[in-house]
Amino acid sequence: MDLASTITEIVSKILGEVIKPKLKPSDIDGVKINEYLQCNIKYETESKFGRVGKAINAVGHVKLIYVHSAKSPWAQGYKYSLDIVDEESLVVLFLYPIPRSQEDLHNTIVCFPVLPLNSDVWDNRYPIEYIKEFESGKVNSCRKFDEISQNTLEITVASDNIDGKKYQSSLDEFVKECIRNIK
Secondary structure (H helix, E strand, O other), rough: OOOHHHHHHHHHHHHHHHHEEEEEEEEEEEEEEOEEEEEEEEEEOOOOOHHHHHEEEEEEEEEOOOOEEEOOEEOOOOOOOOEEEOOEEEEEEEEOOOOOOOOOOOOOOOEEOOOOOOOOOOOHHHHHHHHHHHHHHOOOOEEEEEOOEEEEEEEEEEEOOOOOOOOEEHHHHHHHHHHOOOO
């Protein structure tokens, strides 16, 4: 490899990183579904120089320190891997019952979606099953909000071709923002 080829390769890699779109967190919202509240975080493809970004095979991971760590589905079709143009929401957790206000969280149950066996799509009927199991004493992906509200929540998103950004906050802050932005 000669010097000109080496310089060309280095410059193209640097330019590729500079103009490469990124996935960045934007909004947190809540969506009422039947008896529970689905809390999402929206990710946008951030592009420079007017370039439209497409995140190929974007995946999300939700981690509540010391409690839960797993892939999470996208709100569109509840798929675990999705091509994203512009923006899409990642399902982070579910609240039951639906809180009437940010101060009404004392008896709230928090459930995290868990990838089902033999499927790459999540079914939005699962939270009700998780809640019934939890209330009957079975250990699963649900916990009482008061017991975990101060734990750190980390959400990471990336794709085959676009770097992602990590979102981090306390569970308490995330849930209150979700309730503030119920659609």
